Amino acid sequence: MLNFINGPLRLSIILCLLGSFSIVACSSSSKESPLSGVVSKHANAWLYLEQVKDNNVVPIDSAKTNEKGEFTFKQKIEVKDFYRLRISQNNFVFIVLDPKEKVRYENNNVLLQQDYTLSGSEEGKLVLEIKQLRQSINTHRDSLIQIINNAPAEQRGQLQKTMEEGYNQFVNSRLEKARNIIKTKTDKLAAVTAAEMLDQDADFESYALLAESLKKNYPKSGFAQNFINRVEQMKATAIGSMAPEINLPSPDGQNIALSSLRGKVVLIDFWASWCGPCRMENPNVVRLYNEVKDKGFEVYSVSLDKDKNAWVNAIQKDGLVWKSHVSDLQFWGSSVVKQYGFSGIPFTVLIDRDGKIIGKGLRGEQLEEAVKKQLP
Numbered sequence: 137m138l139n140f141i142n143g144p145l146r147l148s149i150i151l152c153l154l155g156s157f158s159i160v161a162c163s164s165s166s167k168e169s170p171l172s173g174v175v176s177k178h179a180n181a182w183l184y185l186e187q188v189k190d191n192n193v194v195p196i197d198s199a200k201t202n203e204k205g206e207f208t209f210k211q212k213i214e215v216k217d218f219y220r221l222r223i224s225q226n227n228f229v230f231i232v233l234d235p236k237e238k239v240r241y242e243n244n245n246v247l248l249q250q251d252y253t254l255s256g257s258e259e260g261k262l263v264l265e266i267k268q269l270r271q272s273i274n275t276h277r278d279s280l281i282q283i284i285n286n287a288p289a290e291q292r293g294q295l296q297k298t299m300e301e302g303y304n305q306f307v308n309s310r311l312e313k314a315r316n317i318i319k320t321k322t323d324k325l326a327a328v329t330a331a332e333m334l335d336q337d338a339d340f341e342s343y344a345l346l347a348e349s350l351k352k353n354y355p356k357s358g359f360a361q362n363f364i365n366r367v368e369q370m371k372a373t374a375i376g377s378m379a380p381e382i383n384l385p386s387p388d389g390q391n392i393a394l395s396s397l398r399g400k401v402v403l404i405d406f407w408a409s410w411c412g413p414c415r416m417e418n419p420n421v422v423r424l425y426n427e428v429k430d431k432g433f434e435v436y437s438v439s440l441d442k443d444k445n446a447w448v449n450a451i452q453k454d455g456l457v458w459k460s461h462v463s464d465l466q467f468w469g470s471s472v473v474k475q476y477g478f479s480g481i482p483f484t485v486l487i488d489r490d491g492k493i494i495g496k497g498l499r500g501e502q503l504e505e506a507v508k509k510q511l512p
Contacts, residue, residue, distance in 0.1 A: 170196075170233050171221065172208040173241035175248065178223055179205045186220045187213070188230070189358025193220055216259075216325065218359040221248060232259035232326055262326040266317065270333055273310050276303065318342045322349035328363050337496055340374050343367050369477050375494065379404065379487045380475050382438060384462035387448050392436075392462050395491065400434045401510045403503070404485040406478060408440040409450035414482040417499055418454040424504055425458060431511040432489070438472055439463035440481060486510075 171185060181201050186193035196219065197211030213219070213235050221241065222228030229248040233239055239260065243252040254260035280299050284292050314330040321327050322345055331339075331346050347367035354360035372380055382404070383393040394404065405421060407414035425435050435458045441447035442465050451461055464470050476485065486495035486506055495506045 169208050169210055169238060170213045170235070171219075171231070171239050171241060172206075173239075174204065174206045174243075175201060175223070175241075176205040176244045177246045179203050181205075181223055183207050183209075184220075184222050185209050185211070186222065187358065188218045188220060188362070194358075215356040216354065217357045218325065223248060230263075232257060232263060234259070259324055259326040262317070262321065262324055263329060266314070266326065266329045266333070269310055269313055269330075273307055276306055315339065315342055318346050322346055323353050325350070325354055325357060325360060328359070331363075336370055337375055340370060343370060366477075369474070373476050373485065373493060373496070375496070377493050378491050379485060379493050382436070382462065382472055382475070384438065384464050384472075386460075386462055387444065387451070392460050394436055397434050397436060397460065398491055399489050400432045401489060401507060402487045403433070403435045403507065404476075404487065405435055405437045406440065406472065406476070406481050406483040406485075407437060408481060409443075409446040410441070411481050415450070415454060417482050418456065420500060420503075422455050422457070424507060428507060428511055429458075433507060433511060434458065434460065436460040437462070438470075439465075440467055440470055440473070441465060442467040 175181075175183070178201055180203060182198055183201060184198050185196040187196055196213060197209040199207045199209050201207045213233055216232070216234040216236075218230050219233045220228050220230055227246075227248055229241075229243075229252065231239065231241065231254065234257070237256050237258070239257040240255045241252060242254075243250070245251055254264065280303055284295050284299070287295050311334060314333040317330040318327050319342070327346055328350070331343055334342055336343055344367060347364045350357070350360040351364055371377065379394060381393065381395055383391050383395075386392050394402070403421070407418070409415070421435060425433065435456075437451075437456060437458070437460060439447050439461065441450075441463055444465060447461075447463055447465070450456075464472075473479075476483070482499065484496070484498050484503065485493055486498055486503070488494050488510055494510070495503075498506055
């Protein structure tokens with residue numbers, strides 16, 4: 137079930153990359169212009185063209201707009217890839233550029249991502265098509281939320297329930313279009329933005345299909361390689377895969393291996409003493425553990441704490457009575473973060489008696505249902 141209020145969309149790989157780059161290199165020059173256009177709200181301003189590569193951006197060229205906001209980049213691009221056109225660190229847009237194409241970008245807004253037009257780019261049209269698909273979900277969600285907020289307080293709960301089914305049907309129809317784009321246009325670099333609309337676990341097949349195509353068709357694309365690397369990481373923790381081994385110290389300094397719990401249904405619970413939502417969820421995990429521990433259920437708690445005393449005190453205060461508590465006290469630098477590919481906590485992974493992953497991100501009723509389904 138999609139979350140009605142918060143919306144169904146995952147942050148796209150593009151949005152995750154925003155603001156995280158460092159400048160590392162320059163490119164060669166050419167008389168050909170890969171990108172020109174007009175940004176009418178930014179007269180006499182400097183624009184910068186950069187290539188997305190290896191979690192960084194490589195500077196390609198800079199150009200100053202005239203009094204009308206017109207600009208022309210003159211540096212050559214070597215490969216078809218995603219490039220970043222920016223005016224500042226917080227104002228930019230990503231565009232697919234091809235050495236064989238001359239692309240024109242036009243925008244009459246302050247924000248470069250807002251309502252722009254693109255001509256001369258085959259993939260650019262697909263990027264905009266997918267962007268509109270994504271925006272249609274956000275617009276629909278926001279309109280329904282406005283209706284709910286404008287309703288009398290006593291009617292809002294029922295109104296949300298009434299609207300939720302129709303909303304989810306609308307979203308699912310849009311997500312199916314995203315899946316179809318990936319299926320029919322796996323040779324397009326822009327299809328990555330469609331994949332990022334989907335749930336990486338439920339739609340892992342689509343991710344894997346696109347990654348294989350990108351590997352074949354865009355061996356020199358830094359953006360494609362970023363996506364391929366992420367899919368490879370996802371494979372390690374995909375539903376049905378064996379849970380990667382964790383072997384970290386307990387509070388008393390003795391390592392506890394995840395594999396030592398083989399034969400039991402295990403909830404791997406990534407949490408921390410400083411994480412409010414984790415602490416709020418702990419009573420539910422404790423209750424479930426006490427109810428079914430004798431049927432072959434165990435909890436393997438992995439903390440992202442950096443202060444041992446805070447970690448131990450939280451275990452005692454929250455009554456986390458199971459024995460399997462581990463942490464390398466490395467905060468977000470912990471090896472488990474990259475190993476299991478999560479970016480927020482609480483995060484859970486449920487594994488069966490053989491050590492295979494059968495659920496991810498489960499909490500509350502969903503977690504309880506999934507656990508009891510595995511027990512006698």
